[in-house]
Amino acid sequence: MKIIRTLSISSDAFYDYLVNQLLSEANAVPEMNYNRNHIKKGFKFHRNMQHTSIVSTTEVLDYQPGKQLVVKTTHHTDSIEFNYETRQSPKGLEVTFKQEMSAFDKKKGLRFFRGFSSAIYLSRMSNSLYAIQEQVLKEMERQK
Template sequence: MSMKLTRILKITEKDFYDFLENDLLSDINQCLGKELSVEDIKKGLKYSKYDNNAHTRIDISILEYKRGEFYKSKIKTLVDTITITYETEVVEEGLKITFNQHIESFEKEKHNKLMRMFSEAVYYGRMTDTLYDIQKKILSSKEGIVEPVRPHPVEHKHMKKLFSKEV
């Protein structure tokens, strides 16, 4: 099953690809135990990691990569193969990202219509969360904030009025 989702994020193209490359290099260098650089992120790069939560090995292959345009990878486990693609385009409002996810096991299984619709809704929700999480991490790192911190409730009535307005 292929699912395609397009969102416009309020980040720059540079921010997105810097984040993607840093995230990949962190993961790859940890798995391979050696230091690769941005130049190494290209078609044909493969690495494996072990997911302790799922107790399984994950093989990751970069199928295509062109900074500023697209990233495509294949994630393979014992039970599934997922292909993920990000295509980007700079627009007036920010960065338009088309996120495509192809899940092979979903096609092999015979789902009834209701179950298929439910599963698709769950996957689309996760895909949307993924994109907005990327935006949140980029914006937080630019501001030097790890996690947004809300002010503690203030007891003084004049101060309470100031802090009660949503930012």
């Protein structure tokens, strides 16, 4: 699934937020102390999912600061890949957000329900981008 949205924040602020979120997850692993220098293509960490014995693996597939971040998380039954690409436009930061889930199999289910599921999925993707913008703007306001 793919959406394109224009945000009113800088690419630096956008990627800082994404990298900080990734570091927060990586450093949730006991005794880990990752920093921004670790975030690059090939960076990988494992962690137990909350309240289960299921281990997930998160890997940075590509990172070009200010341009693109691709991250894939996998566990025993599913994988999800997040791809953020950005470019500056006259209206703001144009973000192309692609998200692929292995469990989102187009062959399953009736056509109506696949379409309904797709609409909900796209809406959640859009909401997540606007939530990032909101968090970045709140942080900027707090730092003033």
